[in-house]
Amino acid sequence: MSIWAARLVRLRWLILLLFLLVVAVLVINYRHWDERFAFWIEEQQVDSAEQQASIWLPGYKAVLQGKPLQGLEDDEVSGLTYNAETNTLFTVTGKHPQLIELTLDGQVMRRIDLNGFANPEGVEMLSDGRLAIIDERKRTLTTFKLGALTRNLEFADYPSFDLGFADAGNKGFEGIAWDSRNERVLLGKERGPLGLFSLPFPGEDGAAGTLQPLSSQGLFLRDISSLTYDARTGHALVLSDESRLLLEVNEQGEPVSFISLSRGMNGLRGGIEQAEGVTMDAAGNIYIVSEPNLFYVLRKESAPSSD
Known part of the structure; x- marks a missing residue:
């Protein structure tokens, strides 16, 4: 091989290595792996007092994973909330709009048809026994009270709040959580751009306040698919489907x-794909639903069993 041919081969290898390096940097930046790793380093320095004052997710392990929600295979569950009065969970389905009541171990108790809803993506218990549903396509937050025998709800029969972002399309609001300390709703916009917002939300006869953006610059997430709020700590959990992360x-x-919600992390035998709903119960147990119809429970290792 001539000197020029050898140089050409080396040049081609150099170009290939540079190309792979650029691709790697772009992937790391896109998935926020650099920010995640930097925060993981910070997390290792947190002392026990700070951990006890927070939810502290690294202390959780999966105790129920990938349980199918019976009969919901074709409905695509999304959003999740805990009702302390009944000790049950609620989720919504987007493909065939329904409100679904579940036991804490993922048994379907009741189905409620959501007539007139287009694409329900989030559900949350508010104050005074009210429930709220976010319809991503209609860009609305609708509130109502649910009776023990209710089997269907009409969108037009209940008050709705216009969340704006008319050009959001399928990148609108999906996450919703009730901040009981401050009497406000926390909202998560999926992406384009991703963002957290607060909305003062009074009683049934009052008018909602003005939607206010919250800081979300430090969130190393690609999207927001669900939110929940912990009144004990004043902290919220942010679920990301695309990042496979709970923050x-x-x-x-x-x-x-x-x-991380990837395979092998925090007791997960398999990763949680398409995680679309998260909530916590009064004991601090975390519940997650993923499309199309899978159910997960995470519990702190030191916490007593609620079974």
Whole structure:
């Protein structure tokens, strides 16, 4: 091989290596792996007192994973909330709009048809026994009270709040959580751009306040698919489907702790794909639903069993 041919081969290898390096940097940046790793380093320095004052996600392990929600295979569950009065969960389905009541171990108790809803993506218990549903396509937040025998709800029969972002399309609001300390709704916009918002939300006869953006610059997430709020700590959990991540944030929207939802992490035998709903119960247990109809429970290792 001539000198020029050898140089050409080396040049081609150099170009290939540079190309692979650029691709790697772009992937790391796109998936926020660099920010995640940097925060993981910070997380290792948190002392026990700070951990006890937070939800502290690294202490959780999966105790029930991938349980199918019977009869919902074709309905695509999304959103999740806990009702302390009944000790049950509620989720919604987007493909065939329904409100579904579940037991804490993932048994379907009741189906409620959501007539006139287009694409329900989030559900949350508010104050005074009210439920709220976010319809991503209609860009609305609708509130109502649910009777023990209710089997269908008409969108036109209940008050709705216009969330704006008319050009959001399928990248609108999906996450919703009730901040009982401050009497406000926390909202998560999926992406394009991703963002956290607060909405003062009074009683049934009052008018909602103005939608206000919260800080979300430090969120190393690709999307937001669900939210829940922990009144004990004042912190919220932010679920990301695309990042396969569950993130704890404080009242300022700053990251506090996180766990990966990938295979092998925190007791997960398989990764949680398409995670679309998260909530916590009174004991601090975490519940997650993923499309199309899978159910998960995470519990702190030191916490007593609620079975």
